[in-house]
Amino acid sequence: MRNAVEIRDLTLAYREKPVLWDIDLEVPEGVLMAIVGPNGAGKTTLIKAVLGLLNPAAGSVEILGDALSKVRHKVGYVPQRTSVDWDFPTSALDVVLMGRYGKIGWVNRPSKHDKALAREALEKVGMSDFSDRQINQLSGGQQQRVFLARALVQEADVYFMDEPFVGVDATTELTIVDILKELRSQGKTVIVVHHDLQTLEEYFDWAFLLNVRQIACGPVQEVLTAENLRLAYGGRSAFLEKAIQRDRITE
Numbered sequence: 001m002r003n004a005v006e007i008r009d010l011t012l013a014y015r016e017k018p019v020l021w022d023i024d025l026e027v028p029e030g031v032l033m034a035i036v037g038p039n040g041a042g043k044t045t046l047i048k049a050v051l052g053l054l055n056p057a058a059g060s061v062e063i064l065g066d067a068l069s070k071v072r073h074k075v076g077y078v079p080q081r082t083s084v085d086w087d088f089p090t091s092a093l094d095v096v097l098m099g100r101y102g103k104i105g106w107v108n109r110p111s112k113h114d115k116a117l118a119r120e121a122l123e124k125v126g127m128s129d130f131s132d133r134q135i136n137q138l139s140g141g142q143q144q145r146v147f148l149a150r151a152l153v154q155e156a157d158v159y160f161m162d163e164p165f166v167g168v169d170a171t172t173e174l175t176i177v178d179i180l181k182e183l184r185s186q187g188k189t190v191i192v193v194h195h196d197l198q199t200l201e202e203y204f205d206w207a208f209l210l211n212v213r214q215i216a217c218g219p220v221q222e223v224l225t226a227e228n229l230r231l232a233y234g235g236r237s238a239f240l241e242k243a244i245q246r247d248r249i250t251e
Contacts, residue, residue, distance in 0.1 A: 002065055004029045004158050004189035005050065010059030012042075012049055019045050021213045023059070027191060029157075032184040033206035034194035034220075038233050041211045043193045044080065047160050051077060063158055073102045076156035078147050080163050081140060092138065092146045093131040096121055099150035114153075121149035126175055141172035148176060159183065161192045177203050200224065 010023040048054040096118040125145040207223040209215040
């Protein structure tokens with residue numbers, strides 16, 4: 001089976017301080033994978049390095065068996081909502097249509113087909129009634145839904161999403177989860193920076209546990225062992241205690 005993402009010996013540093021160190025990662029196609037780890041673990045940095053937004057000190061990345069430059073049209077990206085200038089004067093529909101530019105180019109105008117896909121994506125995320133609304137007039141959860149719709153119209157094979165559940169209400173979170181699982185059922189690969197260990201098993205089937213160095217990667221239950229959590233987070237926590245008890249039961 002071909003890997004959706006393959007990383008070899010990836011190292012990235014800021015001012016000589018390692019942020020990612022010697023990462024080797026293989027993500028098979030068709031999985032819904034969370035990248036988890038403590039604050040400062042390098043989760044967002046990893047996604048940006050894979051997408052070519054940051055230059056690593058060493059290492060290589062392949063997506064769908066090729067360099068990013070050759071398969072960029074097959075890759076979708078939802079950045080952190082806080083990294084976006086929401087005061088830019090544009091409508092929700094226009095934001096979603098931006099996701100089509102990889103297909104049609106920045107010079108060509110969106111066709112009726114492109115606009116139909118954008119409206120369909122807005123309907124899928126529950127935002128069809130807000131298509132003409134300025135994005136700065138939307139709530140945080142609504143903005144996140146619009147950005148998810150923009151990713152959907154890219155019709156990508158591999159999606160990267162950076163903390164899509166942060167700052168959204170419970171209804172929006174469940175909507176996003178349903179869409180991610182639908183993408184997986186279509187054979188898409190979805191890689192999500194996630195922070196909530198409590199929902200990891202419910203939302204995802206794979207996990208990559210990271211703290212500058214990689215700790216573990218694989219099916220969620222295999223990754224979330226007490227030992228792996230200690231290595232990633234240190235100390236003790238309610239979730240770690242739960243993992244310890246589970247490990248004892250399965251021994």
